[in-house]
Amino acid sequence: MKYFGSILTFFLLLAIDTKPTAAVCGYESCPETKPNLVNIHLVPHSHDDVGWLKTVDQYYYGHKNDIQNAGVQYIIDTVVSELIKDPKRRFIQVETAFFAKWWQEQSEAVQQSVKKLVNEGRLEFAGGAWSMNDEAAVNYQSVIDQFTLGLKWLNETFGACARPRIGWQIDPFGHSREQASIFAQMGYDGEFFGRMDHRDKSKRMDKFELEMIWNASESLDQMELFTGMLYNKYSHVPGFCFDSLCNDPPIIDDKSSENNVEVRVHDFINYVQLLETHYRSNHIMVPMGDDFHYANAQKNYKNMDKLIKYVNQLQFKYHVFYSTPSCYLNALHQTLATWPNKTQDFFPYASDSNSFWTGYYTSRPTQKRFERDGNHMLQTAKQLSVFADLKSEQQKEDLDYLRQIMGVMQHHDAITGTEKQAVSNDYDRLLYDGIIGGASNARDALRVLTNLPEGEFESCLQLNISECAFTQDSADNVVVTLFNPLAHTSSQYVRVPVKEENYQVTDEKGRVVASEVVPVAWPVLALEYRQNTTQHELVFKASVNKIASYFIKKVDKVESKEIVIPMADRKPMTQLEKNLEVLKRFKKAHPMKNVETHADDDSETVVQTSQIKLVIDNNTGRLKTVEMNGVSETIDQNFAIYETYESGAYVFRQKEDVDLKFLEDKVEFTVYDGALVKEVHQQFSEWISQVIRIYEGVNRVEFEWLVGPIPTDEDTAREIVTVFDSEISSNGVFYTDSNGREMIKRVKDKREDFNPDLGRQPISGNYYPIVSRIALEDSNKRIALLNDRAQGGTSMQNGRLELMLHRRLIRDDGYGVGEALNEQKYEKPLIARGKVYLILNSVEESTKVERVAEKEVLLPFWKFFSSYSKVNRNAAAKPLPDFNVLPHSVHLLTLEPFSEHEVLLRLENFLDHMVSFNIRSIFDDLGGAEIRETTLDGNLPLSEMKRMKFQHDAAGSRPKTAEYFTSQHKPLGAHKSRADSEFSVSLKPMQIRTFIIRKE
Secondary structure, three states, X not given: OHHHHHHHHXXXXXXXXXXXXXXXXXXHHOOOOOOOOEEEEEEEXXXXXXXXXXXXXXXXXXXXXXXXXXXXXXXXXXXXXXXXXXXXXXXXXXXXXXXXXXXXXXXXXXXXXXXXXXXXXXXXXXXXXXXXXXXXXXOHHHHHHHHHHHHHHHHHHHOHHHOOOEEEEOOOOOEOHHHHXXXXXXXXXXXXXXXXXXXXXXXXXXXXXXXXXXXXXXXXXXXXXXXXXXXXXXXXXXXXXXXXXXXXXXXXXXXXXXXXXXXXXXXXXHHHHHHXXXXXXXXXXXXXXXXXXXXXXXXHHHHHHHHHHHHHHXXXXXXXXXXXXXXXXXXXXXXXXXXXXXXXXXXXXXXXXXXXXXXHHOOOHHHHHHXXXXXXXXXXXXXXXXXXXXXXXXXXXXXXXXXXXXXXXXXXXXXXXXXXXXHHHHHHHHHHHHHHHHHHHHHHHHHHHOOOOOOOOEOOOOHHHOOOHHHHOOOXXXXXXXXXXXXXXXXXXEEEEEOOOOEEEEOOOOOEEOEEEEEOOHHHHOOOOXXXXXXXXXXXXXXXXXXXXXXXXXXXXXXXXOOOOOOOXXXXXXXXXXXXXXXXXXXXXXXXXXXXXXXXXXXXXXXXXXXXXXXXXXXXXXEEEEEEOOEEEEXXXXXXXXXXXXXXXXXXXXXXXXXXXXXXXXXXXXXXXXXXXXXXEEEOOOOEEEEEEEEOOOOOEEEEEEEOOOOOEOOEEEEEEEEEEEXXXXXXXXXXXXXXXXXXXXXXXXXXXXXXXXXXXXXXXXXXXXXXXXXXXXOOEEEEEEEOOOEEEEOOOOOEEEEEEEEEOOOOOOOOOOOOOOOEEOOEEOOEEXXXXXXXXXXXXXXXXXXXXXXXXXXXXXXXXXXXXXXXXXXXXXXXOOHHHOOOOEEEEEEEEEEOOEEEEEXXXXXXXXXXXXXXXXXXXXXXXXXXXXXXXXXXXXXXXXXXXXXXXXXXXXXXXXXXXXXXXXXXXXXXXXXXXXXXXXXOOOOEEEEEXXXX
């Protein structure tokens, strides 16, 4: 029978007229509605996670169905077959990653049939990104990238009819304002989602406010997006799941004794009547699908056909038909109805009174950091590919692979850390392979662009534990090539793992660059899996426009102070024994030195540069006072523990009536006082340590933490936070970023639209996602913390900021993943290391400083290592475009190869004032022949953007016809023959503009 089914499908495909026809897609292809009836839009769909309980490939191929019965290839196979049978049927495809994989396996005949389905609006793409991304832990740059990737693939494969018009974010665990802004900037008409705080949803149902107009930006005009909440998450009508994964009764008609048509129609109408009491128009959208449904689409469609037939035969009140989310939205737009307003976001999400989904903001902290490394390499490889004009098939394949893996990593069960451990391991494998491919591209480019045509340009991916294979044996005659992904020349400190202590650093002109060697913190040296041949780091300050090389040479005139472990006459030692021996000698070799103490009070230790002064309390060993940017504040920084029992990968549940436990013991600390960098090495406990750093000329304080292995027992898990206490009178108000962009005001225990249910979880219910920074202030002072990965954070007391760093749990929280979050690396409980940056400033000056720092934290120099012997003094470095012509508030958000002869350029104004400038020189330097402006994703000419405008409840008189948003400015478009004035660009505060440059 299976073989017979395949033959039938083949003939059905042949029967389709695949001749090119005029595309009647989009809103023109929407089914007819009936104004005098309640129109029920049935939306067949399948939610297909790009990894969760199974890996991406296991889900696609239907492997390991003992874990979860799911096979995406069969879903698409059978859906296409069923759509072909009846032109009234519809289906929405969301995850481009899966569809692109399926598409590559199809014959030309099948591809032509699918193109016809797309061109007739029967197969519609919703969302359209590579994956359905999370909205809490993602950075906006990576979200834009993965939408660009997915929409570009759809456009190149199918053309304009495949372009999605709505966002379909049905499964993420909370929703960000920036995501809505991104949809609006890409020209989308609206978005729909399936999760909302239970109290928020309940209130909205009672007030007919499940659908609303979201004002998605405080800075940008026209960032309004229609947003709708689905009634039953994204699942089918209860009792009407016709999928092979369900056991609901089919619709039985004819003369069978089992005929149940009357009962089934009655039950369906009862459900629709319930929906009517919560939605305000005569159009209601009803999803028909769920996770990995439609692997046997014939069963689904056969029963839905009957449901539609028998409900409509009544001609009572309801008109039921196959539809799509965009057709539903179009119908709402035509009603000219008014809608309530929304201005903030939908965090945190609570599914019930004891379940705030705020743990995943921090879950799997090392994977969250690895994803940031992937983005760092992606931006580096994309820019270098443009500069070197890389065009080989292997180079394009490597870059596309990294793009795709970064798209997968944005998935709401990837960067969130809510997947099974085996899947997490597979994500790590995929991302590592992607980074290696990107690094290969970068190496190829640098061999063209520098005077090292045979340079190794090795990337060291374990610099976070001060380990680099290239410098492990010797850092003598090493070339460090630095790439700066930012627009403007940047000065940053570079750290290179080394063995000996005496080096000279010179720049490309042979000038000596100040440098010094500092010891690696001993808890890092104690890591069992780390080789201790490099126990120091060479520190120097580099200034880089785009590419610069620095040369390291060992200086012999000063006696080396390398720590050597004597091995003679001793039995072989384990790695741990070697590390412990190192620690003993390390402490003897590096006593506290050059410590400046306060003249009037010997209970304090002062550590300072020309810009920053830190005071350490000798009695506690902790930070006491910070002075910087002309502001002084008492700041006590410490670590603390939430002892929990029922927390899981998704949910953070503190034990009731159990307070946050601070580390009370005196902190052992050592100060290393150099000319370039001052470091305070602190040991808080056996498994928590930290290095506080301040660099000469840098106006932020760096806290590099090391946490783990976190101890647990049978009834106690532990979640670790860092806490900064100040005397700033913040009055319960603090600010958190939205995906690394605009800040949102938070008020402790409050929400914008409803009263949260915080009774059992007052702390978890005040946690928010922190992607780049969290801040608080009073009328004069402001403290901001910047982080190097997504984390959860809050302010539970006046003047206090808190970030969750690491979690080790003992139970599953019951939301599907089915295992405790208890990560193991190297067969040991996970140890995590990361950085938090403190900025203290006046309220007036702080935002600018924070936003500049955000860019450097996200995209610092990427370090490449080569041998000095590879330098060709006769080879001249290739000149590069100079982006310093851009105003200082303009960020080079994207520069990447877009097609064979095109480059995508994306510019962002990240400060609060309008700027105008000319990009003619950049256009010329990139070899431009013509430039055109597009929507944010790069795939739609901005001149063609036309977004639905919806009316607010308080808007007054309604318009007589439907209204639309179009571009607020004249889209830039020019040929190289045009005058320089044609290349003028203005950017409003926080505005992003996207251009495609066609090269000659």
